[in-house]
Amino acid sequence: MNNSIQARPGLLGRVRSRQSGLPTGLLGRFFGRAMEGATADSNDRALAMLDLSQPRTVLDVGFGQGRTASVLLGDGHRVIGVDASPTMVKQATARNRAACRDGRATIRHGDGITIPFPDDSADAAITAHTIYFMPDPTATIAEIARVLRPGGTLAIACRTSDTPAAAWIDPEVYRIPTVAQVIAMLHAAGFDPIEHQPGDASNGDIHCFAARLPSGAS
Ligand SMILES: C[S@@+](CC[C@H](N)C(=O)[O-])C[C@H]1O[C@@H](n2cnc3c(N)ncnc32)[C@H](O)[C@@H]1O
Numbered sequence: 001m002n003n004s005i006q007a008r009p010g011l012l013g014r015v016r017s018r019q020s021g022l023p024t025g026l027l028g029r030f031f032g033r034a035m036e037g038a039t040a041d042s043n044d045r046a047l048a049m050l051d052l053s054q055p056r057t058v059l060d061v062g063f064g065q066g067r068t069a070s071v072l073l074g075d076g077h078r079v080i081g082v083d084a085s086p087t088m089v090k091q092a093t094a095r096n097r098a099a100c101r102d103g104r105a106t107i108r109h110g111d112g113i114t115i116p117f118p119d120d121s122a123d124a125a126i127t128a129h130t131i132y133f134m135p136d137p138t139a140t141i142a143e144i145a146r147v148l149r150p151g152g153t154l155a156i157a158c159r160t161s162d163t164p165a166a167a168w169i170d171p172e173v174y175r176i177p178t179v180a181q182v183i184a185m186l187h188a189a190g191f192d193p194i195e196h197q198p199g200d201a202s203n204g205d206i207h208c209f210a211a212r213l214p215s216g217a218s
Pocket of ligand 1: 129
C-alpha cells in the first residue's frame with residue numbers, strides 16, 4: 001500500500017478519516033449517516049456485479065450504517081455481516097431491527113481477521129470502503145473465501161492508489177492499495193476470474209472488483 005508520499009490533511013481531514021475507519025460514539029453515529037450518501041452509489045455498483053437474481057445469503061464485511069443490508073433485505077436476500085465498530089453494529093441493527101429479530105439478518109461485531117460465521121454459509125459477499133482499514137486485508141479476503149460456498153462471489157468497492165487520493169484522506173489511517181494489489185489479494189485467496197470496473201471522475205474514482213471462487217466441480 002503505497003501512500004507514503006501523500007501529505008497529512010488538517011484536523012478535519014484527520015477526524016473524517018479516523019471516523020470513516022472506525023466510527024465511534026456520537027460523532028461516529030453522525031459519520032455513519034453522513035457516509036451513506038457518499039458510498040451508496042459505489043455499493044450499488046458493486047452489488048450489480050454479483051449474481052443476485054435469486055434470493056441469496058450475502059455477507060457484508062464492514063457494513064457501516066447498514067444501508068446496503070437494507071437494500072439487500074428489501075430485495076428478498078438474507079444478510080450476515082461483521083463490522084469492527086460497536087457504534088456501527090448498533091446503528092445497522094437499529095436500521096434493520098425487524099430482519100435482525102426474525103433471523104433474516106445476523107449482524108456481528110468483529111475485526112475481519114476471523115469472521116464469526118461457518119464455512120460455506122454465504123452465496124455472495126461485499127466489502128465496500130473497508131479494505132484500507134483492515135489490519136491484514138489479505139487474511140480478511142481469505143476469511144471471506146472460507147465463509148463463501150464454492151462458486152460464491154465477492155465484490156469489493158474501494159479507492160486505489162493508482163490515482164492521487166483526495167486531500168482530506170489521512171495516509172496514516174487509509175492504507176490504499178493499487179489495482180494490482182487488490183487483484184493479487186483476490187488471486188491469493190483462490191478467486192478466479194476477477195472482473196475490474198475502473199474508478200474515474202464519473203464515479204468518484206471508486207473502483208469495483210467482482211471475483212468468483214471455483215465451483216468445486218471437477
Ligand atoms: C467507510 S465505512 C464503509 C461502510 C459501508 N461499507 C459503506 O460502504 O457505507 C468503513 C467501515 O468498515 C468498518 N471496518 C473497519 N475496519 C474493519 C475490519 N477490520 N473489519 C470489519 N469492519 C471494519 C468500519 O467500522 C466502518 O463501519
